[in-house]
Amino acid sequence: MKLLVTGAGGQLGRELVLYAEAQGSDVVGADRSRLDVTDADAVADVVSSLRPDAVVNCAAWTAVDACESDPDRAYRDNGTAVVQLAAACDDIGAHLVQVSTEYVFDGTSSRPYRESDTTDPLSVYGASKRAGEHAALALGDGATVVRTSWLCGEHGSNMVRTVLGLVDRGVPMRFVDDQHGCPTFTADLAPVLHRVAAERTGGIIHTTNTGARSWYQFVREIVAADGGDPDTVSPISTAELEPPRPAQRPANGVLDGARMHELGWPPLRDVPDALADLVPRLRQR
């Protein structure tokens, strides 16, 4: 399989390029300096000259709070760019894999979100990512949207890295106990994205590691995986955050993995197993 990975400088893009190379795929990882996905001409040129079997779009403006004050940039990077990628993929018959987020939901559901549930984003980031979903899904069978949540990995900034830094500096840790979701480790997500690209699955798929928890509970697990005392972490509510965050987050961001199950694909590892791998790797860096 010949694969083009956009946003290859980010934490997920880097992991996917390494995984695809290890699988023997012919992979081109394009970071922003090689391909700015908002440049329609550049997108058309790169896709038509490389002629990949699939494009996995890992590029996005992921600064959730900053998106609130610059919606134009958010929609350009996360929405319009996907329109352009979709057109370029359509021209050559490449499958588009668009990575999306639980932030497309409003978080009011009393159960985990299914692929078929109605989206209703609370934030500019979520709305711009939903625009990207729509652009990809307009291709019909030519695209798959993979929604995921709480990404952590070896190659970028994420909650695991942040917590290890706080532990090192002895900073008191207070984390919200009223926002729930599923951590997802890029090392476990990359094989799913690769498979979606190879099999041209189509539709929407929710993929996260196994087990929902609050940020507070997750941070306790990170501290424990680092050999520390989880009781050094205290719970707070979102309302107690000082200063309040500009973007509203879904209280329930838990994604139901029914489609993965229907496809007969194995669930991703339990979070403690993934943390037992990742924390020592980050400590060795």
Ligand SMILES: NC(=O)c1ccc[n+]([C@@H]2O[C@H](COP(=O)([O-])OP(=O)(O)OC[C@H]3O[C@@H](n4cnc5c(N)ncnc54)[C@H](OP(=O)(O)O)[C@@H]3O)[C@@H](O)[C@H]2O)c1
């Ligand atoms: N992080 C999470 O918790 C999370 C949760 C759910 C879903 N997702 C989704 O997962 C995907 C990957 O996220 P991530 O965590 O890997 O984010 P990331 O580390 O911020 O990587 C995103 C990459 O996209 C690049 N990028 C932004 N605008 C671009 C443009 N116009 N052209 C080309 N590249 C551009 C960024 O480059 P610069 O650094 O130069 O800006 C960055 O290297 C995104 O679709 C995101 O929405 C993330």
